[in-house]
Structures are given as structure tokens and as C-alpha cells.
Amino acid sequence: MRKGRGGRWDLLPAAAAALLFCLSLCPLLPASPAFPASGDGFCGEARAGAATDWYFAEGYTGAGFQEWLCVFNPEEAWSSLDLRLLYNEGSPRTASFPLAPRSRTTLNINQVAGENREVSLHLHSGLPVVAERPMYFSYRGRWRGCTVGGGTESLAASWYFAEGCTRPGFEEWILLANPGEAQTAATLSFALEDGRVVACPVPLPPGARRTVLVNAVAGGGHDVATRVRADGPVCCERVMYFNYRNAWPGGHASAGLAEPRRSFLFAEGYTGPGFEEWLSLYLPGDGDPDGTDVTLNCLFEDGAEQSFHLHLDPHRRHTLNINALVGSGRNVSIEASAPDPFLAERPMYFDYRGVCRGGHVSLGVESAGKRWLLAEGTTRPGFHEYLCLLNPGHGEATVEVDYILGWDETVTKEYVIPPRSRFTIDVFRQVPKGRDVSLEVTSQEPVVAERPLYFPGADFEVANAMRHIRDLSLGIGTRVEGTAGEAAAAGYIASTLQGYGYLPAVQEVPLPNGAITRNVVATLDAAHPGPSTPILVIGAHYDTKGGTGSPGANDNGSGTAVVLELARCLAEQGPFADMQVTFVLFGGEERLVDGTDLHHFGSRYYVANLTLEIRQRLRGAIIVDMVGVGQQLYARTMGIGPMDLCNSLLSYAARTGTHLPYMKSGSYSDHEPFENAGLPAVWLEVKDDPWYHTPRDSYNKIDPAHIGLTGGLIEGFVLSLAGVR
Numbered sequence: 001m002r003k004g005r006g007g008r009w010d011l012l013p014a015a016a017a018a019l020l021f022c023l024s025l026c027p028l029l030p031a032s033p034a035f036p037a038s039g040d041g042f043c044g045e046a047r048a049g050a051a052t053d054w055y056f057a058e059g060y061t062g063a064g065f066q067e068w069l070c071v072f073n074p075e076e077a078w079s080s081l082d083l084r085l086l087y088n089e090g091s092p093r094t095a096s097f098p099l100a101p102r103s104r105t106t107l108n109i110n111q112v113a114g115e116n117r118e119v120s121l122h123l124h125s126g127l128p129v130v131a132e133r134p135m136y137f138s139y140r141g142r143w144r145g146c147t148v149g150g151g152t153e154s155l156a157a158s159w160y161f162a163e164g165c166t167r168p169g170f171e172e173w174i175l176l177a178n179p180g181e182a183q184t185a186a187t188l189s190f191a192l193e194d195g196r197v198v199a200c201p202v203p204l205p206p207g208a209r210r211t212v213l214v215n216a217v218a219g220g221g222h223d224v225a226t227r228v229r230a231d232g233p234v235c236c237e238r239v240m241y242f243n244y245r246n247a248w249p250g251g252h253a254s255a256g257l258a259e260p261r262r263s264f265l266f267a268e269g270y271t272g273p274g275f276e277e278w279l280s281l282y283l284p285g286d287g288d289p290d291g292t293d294v295t296l297n298c299l300f301e302d303g304a305e306q307s308f309h310l311h312l313d314p315h316r317r318h319t320l321n322i323n324a325l326v327g328s329g330r331n332v333s334i335e336a337s338a339p340d341p342f343l344a345e346r347p348m349y350f351d352y353r354g355v356c357r358g359g360h361v362s363l364g365v366e367s368a369g370k371r372w373l374l375a376e377g378t379t380r381p382g383f384h385e386y387l388c389l390l391n392p393g394h395g396e397a398t399v400e401v402d403y404i405l406g407w408d409e410t411v412t413k414e415y416v417i418p419p420r421s422r423f424t425i426d427v428f429r430q431v432p433k434g435r436d437v438s439l440e441v442t443s444q445e446p447v448v449a450e451r452p453l454y455f456p457g458a459d460f461e462v463a464n465a466m467r468h469i470r471d472l473s474l475g476i477g478t479r480v481e482g483t484a485g486e487a488a489a490a491g492y493i494a495s496t497l498q499g500y501g502y503l504p505a506v507q508e509v510p511l512p513n514g515a516i517t518r519n520v521v522a523t524l525d526a527a528h529p530g531p532s533t534p535i536l537v538i539g540a541h542y543d544t545k546g547g548t549g550s551p552g553a554n555d556n557g558s559g560t561a562v563v564l565e566l567a568r569c570l571a572e573q574g575p576f577a578d579m580q581v582t583f584v585l586f587g588g589e590e591r592l593v594d595g596t597d598l599h600h601f602g603s604r605y606y607v608a609n610l611t612l613e614i615r616q617r618l619r620g621a622i623i624v625d626m627v628g629v630g631q632q633l634y635a636r637t638m639g640i641g642p643m644d645l646c647n648s649l650l651s652y653a654a655r656t657g658t659h660l661p662y663m664k665s666g667s668y669s670d671h672e673p674f675e676n677a678g679l680p681a682v683w684l685e686v687k688d689d690p691w692y693h694t695p696r697d698s699y700n701k702i703d704p705a706h707i708g709l710t711g712g713l714i715e716g717f718v719l720s721l722a723g724v725r
Contacts, residue, residue, distance in 0.1 A: 066136045281342060303418055393419055535579075541560075554626050566715055628706050
């Protein structure tokens with residue numbers, strides 16, 4: 001697993017002041033591209049017990065939003081759920097649902113509440129349950145991601161939120177719901193990083209909800225903590241949408257706390273590559289006017305521990321950069337405590353494995369416990385779930401985790417957590433793939449549990465492909481066959497495929513000039529392979545033309561990137577029952593000497609070394625070459641090999657409404673050795689590119705729409721061949 005913002009600080013000791021940053025001073029990543037990035041993730045705070053009532057202030061079923069409700073019944077008996085829906089406009093309505101024993105029930109709130117509704121939820125069940133509310137969104141059509149709400153078990157007249165931000169790239173909302181039958185009103189007080197407090201009154205009619213855009217009230221450019229004071233019992237929630245550092249879009253949600261605490265424990269935390277962890281702190285100011293001192297104990301997976309001390313001023317939002325505090329590459333849990341009650345939240349922003357960008361937030365828990373429950377969780381394609389456990393005690397903790405997949409279907413595993421340590425479990429490796437899962441954690445010694453869940457998705461993602469094009473053309477640059485640049489690209493490709501779970505093989509291919517080029521080969525085996533299991537090859541060359549100075553963004557960073565992203569997507573969705581997919585990134589495609597037939601060294605070598613058995617099983621090869629610049633995507637063949645694969649692709653494109661003309665071509669790409677060997681092959685190319693084989697074949701010329709069309713078409717076609725779609 002893996003993962004800001006800032007304010008001014010007074011720390012003890014003073015030397016620690018160097019660790020604190022204001023966002024306006026932090027270096028920003030390059031501006032976000034014009035295409036939206038999906039992904040994101042959320043972190044679930046485990047509950048120490050179930051309850052018969054749950055409240056969720058936030059909810060929306062409008063365009064671009066999909067809301068769900070996950071309800072886990074941990075009891076051994078059937079129960080029932082009464083769901084009351086409160087709207088911004090109109091009267092509340094109710095719906096009822098059965099809850100199977102020891103099972104998770106998932107409700108589609110868009111269907112239950114109706115489309116285009118702002119909605120809050122009140123759940124009442126016959127037996128105690130645990131509930132979470134995941135939401136997936138495309139916010140304003142710009143920022144795609146997901147949030148999860150943990151809800152609250154009871155209403156209160158006061159609510160507090162330590163985290164909040166209205167800086168550029170952040171939009172913050174406070175949601176309030178009044179499930180009662182009497183008119184009430186609330187006052188929102190926004191405490192800023194500069195010590196100012198901005199108040200906002202909000203009337204709350206009975207059985208209704210209200211929405212406040214904090215940016216409009218507090219103004220832009222601030223870190224914000226919030227206190228809510230109401231005339232009667234209400235529930236609240238804070239939702240933030242963001243494009244963190246102009247590169248990691250997403251959102252996160254918090255149900256807040258009804259009162260401050262003297263201690264907070266956070267099981268999850270990571271400061272490795274692509275992750276930025278922060279701790280947001282807020283002292284409401286009801287106690288000592290001089291503030292309070294907070295002690296932070298940072299606990300690591302290896303049993304090491306670091307302690308820090310800092311001072312909190314009242315009525316002011318404070319922010320701490322955990323990466324700077326503990327160093328990079330650490331799995332870290334945090335204990336925070338003070339003599340006076342205060343508020344804390346732990347936001348984390350991330351580029352998870354380079355394929356999932358976003359952020360999540362946690363309220364932590366007040367103390368460790370011997371039983372924890374989590375409703376949401378899944379190992380379906382495109383989801384990566386983890387369970388983080390913290391043992392704050394001084395003795396070993398033996399922890400039993402029930403992975404509850406359904407009625408009478410539970411996987412139980414036992415783990416030993418060393419004292420004063422953090423422990424991480426990859427849920428995907430504990431239970432079958434493709435299942436929804438709720439968690440029950442029990443321990444003889446008190447522990448803390450959190451569930452991070454990342455959602456890179458299983459569909460072709462343009463942002464991931466564009467990153468590969470950028471890395472190949474700007475990071476590595478020219479990749480002429482037989483040179484160090486080409487070797488670096490082969491290493492990049494092999495490392496990427498390995499990160500997606502493959503075991504890539506590198507074929508060394510001799511060149512006539514005595515140098516070596518390389519093919520990188522990775523295979524997604526069939527789930528039930530047999531001697532006649534069909535094989536589909538998806539390939540692209542990654543080298544650039546010598547003597548041109550071309551960085552090769554389109555020729556052929558574009559094709560390489562599409563193949564790499566397809567390898568990720570199909571790994572998420574596969575393996576397929578009776579079809580093998582082999583990905584080949586060819587070296588040495590470009591002509592070594594102009595006016596000769598000295599080219600296609602990698603693909604010719606690959607085809608020449610295919611066994612008779614593989615040739616007989618080969619359904620064909622899809623070659624992706626130059627698909628980022630031009631006007632129209634074409635399917636091309638030399639017309640000398642079998643047309644089965646090409647015709648199937650053309651037919652699929654027609655069925656799905658994709659305009660894909662056919663064009664007969666010469667031997668201009670890596671389809672050539674396949675066709676010459678009597679094997680089906682089709683070359684996909686977007687025509688025409690005026691800059692290829694020139695220094696102007698650059699990243700900024702690539703049209704993301706072409707990348708998305710090509711990748712989406714191939715993915716859909718492959719899934720249709722595999723019988724998945």
C-alpha cells in the first residue's frame with residue numbers, strides 16, 4: 001500500500017520546525033493533463049461494535065455519481081433494515097430490506113433514492129449491524145474518484161472536523177442532516193491556519209438536509225478546521241474533492257467527531273514513493289487559552305519507534321508533514337495524545353503503483369480494542385484491498401481475522417503482531433478473487449485496524465498510458481536499436497510488467513552490426529490451459545529511428561504505452577478460462593540501414609522461434625504502432641496472411657459503433673513477419689503523423705483521445721474473444 005497541505009507550527013523541540021511546510025511553498029508537480037484520471041481509493045475506520053442505528057449526512061445520485069450502501073450483519077440470525085431517505089427538497093421516504101446472517105448486503109442508492117437527488121440516510125436494523133457508504137464520482141466532469149463514509153451511530157448537537165482545505169485544487173463541502181421532527185439551526189465555525197474564525201449559520205428544517213460549500217464561505221487559499229454547533233441533534237459530514245498538486249485527482253469523506261479526544265491512534269500510514277501523508281490537528285479552544293502539547297509516537301513495521309512533541313494553539317488549524325517527520329519509505333502507525341481534548345485526522349494523497357491517483361482520510365480511533373468490524377471490502381477486478389493492524393501494546397498480539405464472503409462462507413486467518421508494531425495484510429492474497437468481503441478482527445490483546453482500499457480500475461485508463469509515453473519519450477528519450485537508450489526502455493518495460501504481476505522474459509536478439517536488441521515478453525496464462533488453448537499476441541515496438549533525433553512519443557511510445565496499459569487491465573480481469581494472452585514489446589523494428597530489408601529484427605526473431613505447437617494455437621497478433629497522432633484509426637494488413645483476426649476486429653468495431661476502416665498496407669510494421677509466416681495479424685495505426693521520424697515526434701503532440709479509443713477498442717475486443725463481454 002502506499003501515499004498533503006500545511007500550516008504554520010510551533011514545535012517542541014524548535015529544530016523540528018524544519019519539518020513543517022505550507023502548501024504554497026511546496027514544489028508542484030507538472031500541470032495535470034487535459035484528460036481526466038480515474039482511480040482513487042478510500043480508508044475505512046474499523047468499528048469496535050455494531051449498532052442498530054446509523055446516520056449518513058452525505059449522499060448524491062446526480063450525473064457522474066454512483067452511491068452504494070454496504071451493510072454487514074455480524075450476527076448469526078436474519079435481520080431487517082429500515083432505510084429512511086432525507087432530501088434537500090421534498091418529504092422523506094422509507095424502504096426496507098432483509099439482512100442475511102453473517103453477510104454483507106450492498107444497496108444501490110441511486111436506484112433506491114432516485115436519480116439526481118441530494119440525500120442523507122438513516123438506517124435502523126432489528127439487530128446490530130455495521131454500515132459504510134462508498135461513492136464513485138466524476139466531480140464536475142473533471143476529477144474522478146471515490147469516497148467512503150463511515151457514518152455515525154448517533155446524532156449530536158456538536159460536531160468537529162480537523163481536516164479541510166480551500167487551497168487551489170480543493171473544494172470542500174459540509175453536509176448537515178436533521179432527521180428529527182422539529183426545526184433546528186446550526187452555526188458552522190471555520191478555523192483557519194492564520195487564526196481567523198469565520199462563522200456561517202445554517203437553518204435545518206425537520207427531515208431534511210443542507211449543503212455548504214466551504215470555499216464560498218471561508219474563502220479560497222486556506223487550511224480549515226470546522227466546528228458545528230446546533231440547537232438540536234443532527235448529523236454532519238465533510239466531503240472534499242481535489243486535484244492534489246495538479247496531478248492526483250480524487251476525494252475523501254469524514255463523518256467527524258461529536259467531541260474532541262485526548263488520544264488518537266492511526267493504524268495506516270505510508271511515506272514511500274508516490275505517497276504523501278499528513279496529520280491535521282485542531283484545538284477548539286474550550287480549555288487552556290495557551291493551548292496544549294501533543295505527543296506523537298510513530299510505530300513502524302520493524303518495531304522501531306520515534307517520538308515527537310508539538311504545541312497546539314487554540315482556534316487554529318495545524319498541519320504536519322509525516323513524510324518529512326519520519327523519512328521516506330516507511331510503513332508507519334501513529335499514536336497522538338495530549339492532556340487536553342483535541343482533534344486529529346490523517347489525510348493521505350497517493351499515486352498508488354503509478355496507476356491509481358487520489359487520496360483518503362481517517363479519523364483514527366480513541367483507543368485500541370479486542371474486536372473490530374468493517375462492512376466494505378472487495379477483491380473484484382480493479383480493487384486492491386489491505387488491512388493495516390497496529391499493536392500498541394508491549395507484548396505480542398495474536399489476531400484472528402474472519403474474511404466474511406457470505407452466509408456460511410468465511411475464511412479465517414491468524415496473524416501474530418509484534419509489540420509496538422504496524423502489520424499489513426494484502427486481502428487479495430487471503431481470499432478468492434472477485435468477491436465482496438466484510439471483516440471481523442478479534443484479538444486477545446488490544447489492537448487497532450484500518451482498511452485502505454485502492455481502485456485503479458480494470459478498464460483502459462488514458463492517464464496511465466500517457467504516463468508511459470511521457471516516461472519513454474521525455475524520461476528515456478531516443479531508443480535506437482542496440483543502444484543504451486533502447487536497453488533502458490527494455491528495463492522500464494520489464495519492470496512495469498513485473499509491477500503488474502507478470503514474470504516477464506527478455507529475449508536477446510543479435511543485430512547485424514554486432515549489437516543486441518531485446519524483446520520483452522509477458523504472458524497472461526489461461527485459467528484452465530490445455531493443448532489447444534488459443535493464444536492471442538498483443539505487441540508493439542519500443543525503439544526509435546536512428547539518425548533522426550526523434551524522442552519517439554508516437555513512433556512508438558504510443559503503441560508501447562497502449563500495450564502496457566492493456567497488460568495491466570487484462571491482469572486485473574484475468575486470467576481467462578480458455579484463452580492465453582501474450583504481450584510482446586519488440587526491439588529493433590526500425591530500419592537499421594535505409595534502402596535495405598534490415599528491420600523488424602525483434603518480431604522476426606520472435607516469429608522464427610515460435611514452436612509448431614504455439615503456431616497452431618496462435619489466434620493471431622494485434623500490432624499497435626503509431627496511434628497517438630493523426631485523424632483516423634485504421635486496421636491494416638499486407639493482405640497475404642489469414643484475415644480471420646482482422647475481420648473479427650472489424651466486425652467487433654462495427655457492433656460497438658467504432659469507425660474502424662480497413663487499409664491494405666506494406667511491410668511497414670511488426671505485422672510483417674507474422675503474415676509472411678502465414679499467421680493472422682492486424683496492425684492498428686492512426687493516420688497521418690507529419691512529425692514521425694523527426695525531433696518533433698514529442699509528447700505534446702499526442703492526442704489522448706486516440707490513445708483511449710485504441711486501448712478501449714482492443715480491450716473490449718479481447719474480452720469478447722475471451723467470452724467476458
